[in-house]
Amino acid sequence: MSNDFAPRTFELWVFLSRSPLLWLTVTLAAYVAADRVSQATGRHPLANPVLHSIWLIGLILWATSTPYGTYFEGAQFVHFLLGPATVSLAFPLYEHRKTVLKALVPMLAALFVGSIVALGSVLLVGSLLGLPQELLVAMAPKSVTAAVAMGIANTLGGDPALTAVMVALTGILGAIIVTPLFNLLKVTDWRARGFAVGLASHGIGTARAFQVHPLAGTFAGIAMGLNALLTAILVPLALGLLAG
């Protein structure tokens, strides 16, 4: 009887490791664990739940020699919700429409300046440091929410998978830096703080802003939506300039 155990365990693993169920569960479990740690530390910036879920899952994939494609079969159900989440940004926006309309002029000014700086600085610093064109194209839409950024990279012949990683890294980075940086700059206006982090660090920055203050979260969501619109137009122009 005990001879049966090893092959049966193996068969079970073969079944589970290929089923979307396992990898969806792993994704949610890793996030729940990382989110609990974040809560326990009073939402400390360095306890960013996305950052810690990513390396935890990466480690599990490496230890079980699971290819990313197999993992994504399960995780795609979570990934899919990025679209509906973008649409759902309409709700806080509509709810706070009076506050938002009052700040329309500063918002549009900050949108144009921020979007151009986000895009221009990545192309400038990246090419000065000798990064290859492939990476520059993948990095150009890094401040835009994943679903949209991957679309932009795809249209321009960049690698959408690489873009997705750049987007996640930028989001995590912004979410970690934003609170200490803005405290240092002594800017206390929630609208300005939220708008800046939503523009530079899309959804992960927006999630961070909602943790800090609902008004900051709302403005972050607006910035994320508007920057997705503007970057989609600016990236092809900027890369054209760089190539020409």
Place this chain on the structure above:
Amino acid sequence: MIAALTTILLCQLAGEVLARGVGLPIPGPVLGLVLMLLLLGLRDRFRARLHASLTGPQLETTGKTILAHLSLLFVPAGVGVVQRLDVFGAYATALAITLVVSTVAALIATLLTFKLVLRLTGDTEVSQ
């Protein structure tokens, strides 16, 4: 809740159809966001004439539930880093510097522009 989710998906779907059909450079989900805003505006305008099932808080509740876990949704794409560890290994320093400099620059430029124009338009600060 299912009706609310369907409405959200319908907005996204209409956004995708519009973006691809007309060939707009705007991503489908972003157009979906705009359509949802229009829908909410129309709903409140004709609230009195609509059936009670259409004016309940379910739509908002469902949307906010999705938004409450926004950062979770970036995890699958982020794990993609395991696929490209070669690239990240080869250009680690340059990539790290580029990402940090650009993110800090974008944060500061956006924040200060917002604040400056806010002051120019004579607005008062909202920091409560």
